[in-house]
Amino acid sequence: MVKPKRIIIKEEYCIGCRLCEIYCVTKHSCAKEIIKMYKEKKIASESGICFEEKGSISFAIQCRHCDDAPCLEACITGAMFRDKDTGRVLHNKEKCVGCWMCVMVCPVGVVKISQSEKRVASKCDLCIDREFPACVENCPNEAIYVVDYEGKKITKE
Amino acid sequence: MAKSKNISDFVIERDQNRCIKCHACVRVCANDVHFKDDATSEVASDDSKCVGCHFCEDLCPTGALVIRKNPSETRENAHWKKEYIYRIVRQAETGGIVLTGMGCDRPYKNYFDHILLNAAQVTNPSIDPLREPMELKTFIGRKIDAVNLDDLNWKTTSIDEIMSGLLELEVPIMFSAMSFGSISLNACKAIAEAAKLCGTYWNTGEGGLHQSLYPYADRAIVQIASGRFGVSSEYLSRAAAVEIKIGQGAKPGIGGHLPGEKVSQEISLTRMIPQGSDAISPAPHHDIYSIEDLRQLIFAIKETVDYKKPVGVKIAAVHNVAPIASGIVRAGADFITIDGVRGGTGAAPVVIRDNVGIPIEIAIAVVDQRLRDEGIRNQISIVAAGGFRTSSDIIKAITLGADAVYIGTSALIALGCHVCQKCYTGKCNWGIATQDPYLTRRLNPEIGTKRLCNLLRAWSLEMKEMLGGMGINAIESLRGNREQLRGIDLSEIELKILGIKHAGESW
Amino acid sequence: METKYLIIGNSIAGVSCIEGIRSIDNVGKIVVVSKEDIQNYSRPLISYYLAGKISENSMAFRSAEFYKENSIELILNVTALSIDTKNNTLITNTGNIRFEKLLIASGGSPIVPNIQGYSKDIQGIFTFTSFSEAKKLKKYVEEEKIDNAVILGGGLIGLKCAEGLLEHNIKIHMVELSDRLLSSTLDKDASNFIETVLMEKGCVVYKNDTIENIYSENNKISKVKLKSGKEIETKLLVIAVGVKPETSFVKDTGIQCNRGILVDQFMKTNISNIFAAGDVAEGKNLITEKSSLIAIWPVAARQGKIAGINMAGGSAVYEGMFPMNAVEIAGVPVISFGITAVDNLENYEILKKSDGKTYKKIVLHNNKIVGSIFLGKIERSGIYAGLIKNQINVAEFKSFLLEEDFGLLILPEKYRKHIVVGDGIEV
């Protein structure tokens, strides 16, 4: 199995700005213009991020793309699948019927219920079409970063 | 009636056409400037609380925020300037000393801006640093009086002997004393790691050495200040060098006070004082009233470290700096740190910061000259501190006679500081001058280290260019080489004190 | 080539077994037999099909390529009749198949209780556990323009069926023997919620009741009479009182059965080359620590995969799971885990919270979560499943368990880091 790259979370450096969510939503709404998108309510996706905050600690967590992903086993439609080329756990909104089995078994609690189009499951896809997930690229403090399958940090330089 | 006037230094312009109401600014401002207005559902701000740190401006994903200087003016008056009027208003209300942070911001003459560097033309060639080796390496500590050549047999004075007790710096730039307490542990980590990576040294300040910084202790100059916080024989033995702090450029003659509420568990452990107790550094060391007393302390420390590490003394640049420096050499110090009037601080009374001391440029020149005149310059290294803004300031300082410099403010700026001067509030939005766990996390030391290393690298490259231009290939050959400097717009007395010629005068 | 692996059953347990085998053995020949006639379909989807939410060609959870890529010989329309364990041979209605390793993944079959007046031949009476039944039911509903129906059984399958029928604007009479709907997975409060939602949709629920008599005219159902005396005229009755493990062909083969086939932690039966997984098998229940039937999809998937790995010579241990369920009734999602209703309050601690639209309940035993219910708001409920599975002591953060913003952040740091950083997360 190809191992996916992963997003590592350094909760000690999360500043709680939640920009990751903004950029995730923008990216998945296929918008280039943040302002227009928000102003004209063209938001076509929810963020794949679960943001948690208590006192001074906060972090943003998204699908871990588990090696032994329980959501894959639980999915009754095959909508949740492992992408052979990248090793990611991806989700096909067309196929999904919204049975919430994946919500039930995800130990990280990161499968959301989509409110935007169809009432189906929704989660992080590690930004399929780009090198750096939008959240990682825009985190001002590198509180989230990507590592390759060997756990080596991938940087822009 | 004298009604309190809410003075805002800044106005915040929020372009409502750009604001997407993501509330990032609301969430991050430590001064609670921005808020969600439930009535209008817009994001709004209370300008009077803004300190101008620009954190929100940098973070806003749509560029909707601009922080501007408040254009509101009192009637123009060269003497009764707005800031003085408002300072009086504040003091009339509070009855207290006005505090501030960072270094003196008065428009006193900046001598660096009146000194020009030389370059080689025709008669001696310039050197291309990209092709030729170029050395920025320097050594801090007492140099031996003479190399014993003994019938031209070099072996009698070994290199080890020459080098013993010296700090070896890859670049003549060190990080100045900023204690854990005045800055966050994350900031300390970034600085310490950068020092280690770049082959230079950092200074613990008077706050002791936190356990998590032990890995960087071999690159640490540890301070002993009047409060003697965190000082133990272990502290001394871990360090690379020891610095006795007598004074500081931002507040010569003044002690320090870290209020009890800031003495957290970590700080109490590091400073070795009870949690929650005020950390008071008296104005003088109560055991130092003369050069002889100083000598005693220096040698007590040398005994402890087995004469293996340089021991230095840090003083503020004051009127008598040259004779004091001479005394310090004679007291047995291996290096002297001189902190000029623009030296930074975490907290100082504004009247002291802005009115006491002399510029570092002048202090370097007079100290170097005095020690040469007395024939003791080789016995000590001069480390200059206080407001170095660019690599050319540093080159000029070295040319005036410094061995190396300390940078504080410019290092903090590399870490995010926007010089808002609110360090004393403990609410530094950039996570630097704060202990608030909500704020300190904003400084990711990994990023900080990278940025500091970048800064040192950039300045090194520039310094090599300047050196090469002068036809010099080692920074040590530049030290005190005042012929390479020319003054501009300076009076005769100023030129004399700086020991440099005016522009247009040749050798 | 000789059949190395033979799998009875082509549903999730069987398919997962294929995946398990192929993760280790890429060549050994795999034969799958199924008594059904369709290449692949997801059983839980039949209610969505009935509701008209998905079409027949969206029923598959694995595509045709899956069988091709894994070189599976799929034999449909074949019913296993018995197993000759001495000669490693499966006896079917169309012939014998020899095997080296056998997986029994025959799932369950619907229970049809003895009711007066019932006969297989009466039109208008259905069960609801297979696609073929669902297809027949849908056709019947459409052709006969059904506008009211009786469902016997208010469990998961009955409710799923009701969901489907409601989409056809059918008035539903639901007859349930116990005192509440979904009695095996929900407590009284949550059940009441569901009942209210159903009633708003025009359903009538008869609790503590059952069907005593079925009346038919011209071989077509016309009426049912309840034990309470109530008579309901109807042209449609769905019997959904439960499923039992499909073990009929294991009788007298020497394979040990309780209610389901008994397996060890490797999913192996008492016979060393025969394995069982899914609804037909009795595996370990993590909460009770006893072997029990947990007839749900994720359990079948996990067990099938573990069995496959072990059949192919690998080593994987089934650590056990616990009952869990996700359903959405009239737009209200409900998720439940483990033990949700307890009578003996001495040994258990109950935390619950409701705001009229949502309901959350946590059942604790010795400071560990043994069950919970989430109604209305289900996002992040998986975290609780993790706490149950890993038997995390929650004493320290008990007061946060019901909080709106409950999340990983309040979990003990070590466990949190394990989830965030660790590989191989399983529930």
Ligand SMILES: Cc1cc2nc3c(=O)[nH]c(=O)nc-3n(C[C@H](O)[C@H](O)[C@H](O)COP(=O)(O)OP(=O)(O)OC[C@H]3O[C@@H](n4cnc5c(N)ncnc54)[C@H](O)[C@@H]3O)c2cc1C
């Ligand atoms: C209407 C409905 C809704 C459901 N919804 C959910 C849900 O939302 N979530 C959930 O977790 N679970 C749900 N379930 C339960 C879930 O479908 C089962 O747990 C799962 O299908 C079990 O898989 P299995 O592979 O063990 O057996 P099954 O799916 O029962 O498959 C058994 C296979 O064995 C074959 N077979 C049986 N006997 C023989 C024989 N003698 N010879 C040859 N082949 C044979 C069958 O043809 C079939 O291919 C639902 C079930 C139903 C009926």
Ligand code: SF4
């Ligand atoms: S959705 Fe949850 S279970 Fe599935 S891969 Fe992502 S983190 Fe793992």
Ligand code: SF4
């Ligand atoms: S909600 Fe969608 S993705 Fe999740 S298990 Fe159900 S069908 Fe699969």
